[in-house]
Amino acid sequence: MEYQILHPSVTDGVMVLTISRPQALNALNSLFFTEMDHLLSHLPQEVKIMVITGEGKAFVAGADISEMVDKSQAEGEAFSLAGQAVFRKIEQLSIPVIAAVNGYALGGGCELAMACDFRIASTLATFGQPEVNLGIIPGYAGTQRMSRLIGKGNALYLMMTATMISADEALRMGLVQKVVAPELLMEETLKIAKTILSKGPTATKLVKEVVNLGLAMDFDAASKQEAQRFGSLFKNEGEVGMRAFLEKRKPTW
Numbered sequence: 001m002e003y004q005i006l007h008p009s010v011t012d013g014v015m016v017l018t019i020s021r022p023q024a025l026n027a028l029n030s031l032f033f034t035e036m037d038h039l040l041s042h043l044p045q046e047v048k049i050m051v052i053t054g055e056g057k058a059f060v061a062g063a064d065i066s067e068m069v070d071k072s073q074a075e076g077e078a079f080s081l082a083g084q085a086v087f088r089k090i091e092q093l094s095i096p097v098i099a100a101v102n103g104y105a106l107g108g109g110c111e112l113a114m115a116c117d118f119r120i121a122s123t124l125a126t127f128g129q130p131e132v133n134l135g136i137i138p139g140y141a142g143t144q145r146m147s148r149l150i151g152k153g154n155a156l157y158l159m160m161t162a163t164m165i166s167a168d169e170a171l172r173m174g175l176v177q178k179v180v181a182p183e184l185l186m187e188e189t190l191k192i193a194k195t196i197l198s199k200g201p202t203a204t205k206l207v208k209e210v211v212n213l214g215l216a217m218d219f220d221a222a223s224k225q226e227a228q229r230f231g232s233l234f235k236n237e238g239e240v241g242m243r244a245f246l247e248k249r250k251p252t253w
């Protein structure tokens with residue numbers, strides 16, 4: 001499939017995926033979801049980690065309002081479910097996915113960033129869930145991810161007031177993990193990607209799987225599936241890493 005909005009580029013196992021519809025501040029339209037769904041289902045084997053970013057002054061300024069305005073109730077619900085399914089696919093991808101947030105991450109844009117494993121932000125980034133300004137609510141599971149990520153009080157504050165916050169404020173709330181100068185955003189994000197790639201590859205996959213599965217379980221069941229995967233690394237990648245430590249050398253995975 002020829003992509004119009006997505007611009008993937010792969011170097012040394014890292015796919016940098018740029019969302020490029022700058023004339024509409026990268027607002028997410030149905031073509032974006034078609035392309036994203038296709039890309040997620042056809043990721044080349046060589047891709048070991050994905051970085052999502054936006055072109056221009058926005059990461060993503062939300063769902064495309066012009067596509068939503070005329071929808072019926074049933075169409076609105078279907079639109080929400082379809083977007084949720086694609087964001088869930090991102091979240092459940094077996095490889096790490098990092099959001100490199102270069103600018104506006106509003107509405108569906110903030111929801112996309114939250115579907116990634118973690119977020120590195122430029123000082124120019126702005127975050128918010130301004131849907132109530134439009135008389136709607138977040139529809140790509142942002143209500144659920146945000147309250148889990150930054151707590152109910154912070155999430156309801158942002159969603160009820162539509163306040164747009166700076167990258168530093170997002171850092172304080174735990175919505176992003178690191179804030180860097182705009183010119184260093186990609187360099188810093190790629191450095192983090194490289195760090196992850198140097199670790200036990202199965203372990204980094206499993207840690208994501210265990211956290212995501214566990215969040216949907218009660219504590220005891222969640223801990224049990226952690227133990228099961230912990231065990232699966234023994235006589236396996238775990239032995240390679242632990243033996244290398246004891247022999248004071250770097251592991252070869």
Ligand code: CAA
Nearest residue numbers: 023024025027061062063064065106107108130138139140
């Ligand atoms: N949908 C469609 N078009 C959008 C858009 C969006 N979410 N955000 C920006 N655009 C378009 C503008 O309409 C404008 O197009 P024209 O040049 O054709 O007029 C272009 O992008 C540039 O935008 P602005 O002129 O508004 O740029 P600005 O710098 O003055 O303002 C902004 C930037 C504060 C981000 C402002 O564009 C804005 O408030 N955008 C909407 C943000 C928003 O409400 N997002 C939530 C959407 S709803 C949602 O996401 C629901 C969901 O969860 C499923």
